[in-house]
Amino acid sequence: MSTTTLAQLQREMARAVMTPLTPDEEMRRESPDGRPMEEVAASFIAPNSRLSAFERLEIYNRQYWFRVLGALAEDFPALRSVIGARAFDAMSVAYLTAHPSRSFSLRNLGSHLAEWLANNPHFAGRRARLAQNVARMEWAFVEAFDGAERDPLTLEQISTLDGNSRLALQPHLQLIELDFPVDDLVLKLHKNEKRQTSEAGVEHEDDERAPARLPPMRRKAIWLAAHRVDLSVYYLRLKREEFRTLAAFREGRPLAQAIEIGITSSRLPSAERPQLVRQWFTNWSELGWICAPDLDSLHS
Numbered sequence: 104m105s106t107t108t109l110a111q112l113q114r115e116m117a118r119a120v121m122t123p124l125t126p127d128e129e130m131r132r133e134s135p136d137g138r139p140m141e142e143v144a145a146s147f148i149a150p151n152s153r154l155s156a157f158e159r160l161e162i163y164n165r166q167y168w169f170r171v172l173g174a175l176a177e178d179f180p181a182l183r184s185v186i187g188a189r190a191f192d193a194m195s196v197a198y199l200t201a202h203p204s205r206s207f208s209l210r211n212l213g214s215h216l217a218e219w220l221a222n223n224p225h226f227a228g229r230r231a232r233l234a235q236n237v238a239r240m241e242w243a244f245v246e247a248f249d250g251a252e253r254d255p256l257t258l259e260q261i262s263t264l265d266g267n268s269r270l271a272l273q274p275h276l277q278l279i280e281l282d283f284p285v286d287d288l289v290l291k292l293h294k295n296e297k298r299q300t301s302e303a304g305v306e307h308e309d310d311e312r313a314p315a316r317l318p319p320m321r322r323k324a325i326w327l328a329a330h331r332v333d334l335s336v337y338y339l340r341l342k343r344e345e346f347r348t349l350a351a352f353r354e355g356r357p358l359a360q361a362i363e364i365g366i367t368s369s370r371l372p373s374a375e376r377p378q379l380v381r382q383w384f385t386n387w388s389e390l391g392w393i394c395a396p397d398l399d400s401l402h403s
Contacts, residue, residue, distance in 0.1 A: 115146065119144065119164065123196050128165065130165065141157045172192065172196070178241060178245055179237075179238060180241075181240075181289040185227075185233060185234050186226070186228065186230055187315075194220070210245065214242065232283065236282065236283045246329070247336045250275030253271075253274065255273065255394055256393045266359030267359070270395070271395060276328060279326070281327065283320055284323050288320070292315065326340065328341055330390065332390075347364055362380055
């Protein structure tokens with residue numbers, strides 16, 4: 104068997120395994136290209152004394168979808184609560200069909216979900232805008248939880264820099280701009296999910312929970328930082344000026360320019376702004392958020 108033939112066989116099996124299940128969670132009888140799935144299965148799987156080629160392939164097909172759907176639900180429990188289990192499952196199948204797993208790690212499954220949901224809001228119904236915000240916040244949790252950590256600069260080191268110096272942020276620090284104040288809601292829903300899981304476990308087959316009852320929530324811009332401390336993720340609300348300054352550092356702007364970007368729209372009197380900036384840097388230093396830029400980024 105040639106390498107090309109093996110690669111073709113692998114692609115054929117991957118397409119079959121990643122074909123969405125029927126509503127009854129069975130393998131479809133027809134492949135995406137219109138061929139009978141029995142014919143597709145027989146082209147690379149031999150039957151045995153108990154199972155046909157179709158039945159053997161169906162085992163892999165079901166295992167794949169149960170695993171990726173379960174992994175996505177684990178990463179977005181608040182989103183599942185907001186739109187309801189049925190809607191979340193339908194959304195997950197559509198999303199994973201558009202963005203199938205491309206990595207050896209299931210960690211990356213939800214990397215495009217917030218953006219995809221913004222382009223496919225009907226999956227979240229009347230709570231579409233709220234759901235998009237929840238998805239962004241939950242993905243930030245994933246990024247913050249396992250993002251890299253570098254040696255932070257001390258306040259003394261930062262004080263020696265000039266206006267042309269460039270700073271970097273901890274890779275695990277995530278900056279999230281939202282148009283709904285969903286931070287408290289997400290944390291509450293996470294606690295509820297943990298309690299329900301510990302009490303009854305997660306039963307995929309009979310979990311038909313309706314969308315959670317939510318308190319009235321009006322649109323309001325908020326700015327969050329998600330960061331990791333001792334293997335735990337925390338969220339911290341920021342003022343817009345502080346958020347914009349940090350975002351400018353992440354974009355690679357020089358120190359003086361980044362501060363100017365943040366402070367320009369502030370209503371704070373000019374005389375009080377230097378003290379505000381000093382307070383920012385004191386806090387950032389204590390949190391370990393500020394790093395020296397990666398050497399490669401200086402030459403890019």
